[in-house]
Amino acid sequence: MRRHITALILSVLAALLVAPSVPAAVAAPTKLGPVTGLKITAGSAPSGYRLTSSWNALTGATSYKAVLTDPAGATLATVNTTNVSWTVDVAVKGNTNVKVTVTPYATKKPGVAASAIVTVPDLQAPVGVFRSIRPETGLEATIVQDSLSDDATPVGDIQREVTWGDGSAAQVWQVGDSIAHIYPGVGRYVPTVKLTDTSGNTVTLTLKAVVLGDTTAPTGTFAAGPAKAIAAWSKVTLTQTALADDFSLVDFIQRVVAWGDGTTSVWGPGATLTHVYPTAGTYEPSVTLVDEADNSAKYAAGTVVVTRDTTAPTVKITNRKSTSLAKWRAVRGTATDTGVGAATVSMNAIEKTAKGWRAYVGGRWVKAGTKAKAWKLSRTITVRPVAGVWKVRLARLKRGKLLVRVRGVDNVGNRTAVIGRAQRLTRA
Ligand SMILES: [Ca+2]
Numbered sequence: 395m396r397r398h399i400t401a402l403i404l405s406v407l408a409a410l411l412v413a414p415s416v417p418a419a420v421a422a423p424t425k426l427g428p429v430t431g432l433k434i435t436a437g438s439a440p441s442g443y444r445l446t447s448s449w450n451a452l453t454g455a456t457s458y459k460a461v462l463t464d465p466a467g468a469t470l471a472t473v474n475t476t477n478v479s480w481t482v483d484v485a486v487k488g489n490t491n492v493k494v495t496v497t498p499y500a501t502k503k504p505g506v507a508a509s510a511i512v513t514v515p516d517l518q519a520p521v522g523v524f525r526s527i528r529p530e531t532g533l534e535a536t537i538v539q540d541s542l543s544d545d546a547t548p549v550g551d552i553q554r555e556v557t558w559g560d561g562s563a564a565q566v567w568q569v570g571d572s573i574a575h576i577y578p579g580v581g582r583y584v585p586t587v588k589l590t591d592t593s594g595n596t597v598t599l600t601l602k603a604v605v606l607g608d609t610t611a612p613t614g615t616f617a618a619g620p621a622k623a624i625a626a627w628s629k630v631t632l633t634q635t636a637l638a639d640d641f642s643l644v645d646f647i648q649r650v651v652a653w654g655d656g657t658t659s660v661w662g663p664g665a666t667l668t669h670v671y672p673t674a675g676t677y678e679p680s681v682t683l684v685d686e687a688d689n690s691a692k693y694a695a696g697t698v699v700v701t702r703d704t705t706a707p708t709v710k711i712t713n714r715k716s717t718s719l720a721k722w723r724a725v726r727g728t729a730t731d732t733g734v735g736a737a738t739v740s741m742n743a744i745e746k747t748a749k750g751w752r753a754y755v756g757g758r759w760v761k762a763g764t765k766a767k768a769w770k771l772s773r774t775i776t777v778r779p780v781a782g783v784w785k786v787r788l789a790r791l792k793r794g795k796l797l798v799r800v801r802g803v804d805n806v807g808n809r810t811a812v813i814g815r816a817q818r819l820t821r822a
């Protein structure tokens with residue numbers, strides 16, 4: 395067996411020895427590079443860090459490949475460029491080293507790489523989620539930490555400082571996930587938590603107000619209108635004319651609107667809010683107000699009667715008793731609707747001339763073998779009526795017989811039947 399394998403290896407070696415020799419290589423040119431003047435700097439970016447690299451242009455280089463790597467050698471970003479600088483945002487932790495490696499290329503042939511390292515400074519403040527908790531009774535409130543982190547500083551080294559919002563001195567929060575405080579009396583207090591990392595980056599988080607002694611719900615006055623609306627069309631507006639609470643500031647009173655049709659909206663900043671009722675019915679919208687002590691009350695905002703527009707618009711072609719081409723270069727008419735209004739009018743036109751049928755396709759006509767084929771070939775021209783009047787231009791009319799078909803649709807999709815018109819055109 396072993397002898398067999400040895401024989402095999404020998405035969406392979408023999409084959410290699412007799413293989414046609416590679417043509418003598420042209421003397422390899424000296425490898426390009428490395429680039430000089432390579433620099434990298436780091437600054438803060440909206441998320442992570444902005445790393446800017448630059449280097450001197452290298453004679454003979456047609457492009458450069460630049461790669462950013464983290465301390466573990468993982469690629470953070472890469473670029474192929476003809477520029478001599480590169481700016482890219484990467485997500486890395488503060489206080490870590492980032493390396494840029496630039497390889498010059500002469501067309502597709504890589505040269506010698508150069509690299510530079512920068513220590514990314516810690517420029518980002520800690521991130522945390524904290525909640526204030528109001529006591530059911532008494533004056534002792536609590537702040538609870540739900541999460542805390544920093545890109546470079548270990549959680550245990552992040553400094554926490556609480557101000558309770560009652561004039562008492564700032565308090566360093568040494569240990570634990572919660573901290574309590576006894577307030578001097580009833581009132582509205584806004585606590586803050588200031589976080590500082592070991593590089594001195596800080597953020598101050600403003601927590602929900604602690605309201606003590608508030609047992610009264612907010613008051614408000616609201617009105618919805620118009621009182622008569624059309625389904626899937628009318629914008630019903632809810633207007634606030636008054637809003638107040640004994641403790642909470644107006645901007646901190648939560649407003650939730652129930653439109654009466656099963657939909658609700660959280661009403662953010664702003665004095666008005668709109669809604670389109672999809673179906674007909676009688677609706678009684680209301681607004682529920684909640685203060686910062688969770689006292690709530692519901693206020694009615696009137697009645698809205700919503701009906702449906704089920705009637706198609708009325709579309710007419712203006713009856714012009716003229717056989718003049720000039721008069722029919724535009725087909726005109728009216729479009730009216732008693733409900734939501736006419737949205738569009740659509741027209742098709744064909745013509746029978748001395749040379750046979752032709753179809754209007756917008757700006758020009760195309761020949762057709764028969765009347766039916768002409769209708770099929772014709773393009774539908776759609777226009778929007780203005781103040782109840784519509785107009786479709788017909789370019790290059792000829793003598794003969796013009797036939798048009800027109801139909802309209804209102805803003806909620808009710809369609810008219812097709813109306814037709816035939817007109818003889820005998821003179822210019
Ligand atoms: Ca940091």
Ligand SMILES: [Ca+2]
Nearest residue numbers: 608610640685
């Ligand atoms: Ca209140």
Ligand SMILES: [Ca+2]
Nearest residue numbers: 703705733804
């Ligand atoms: Ca209608």
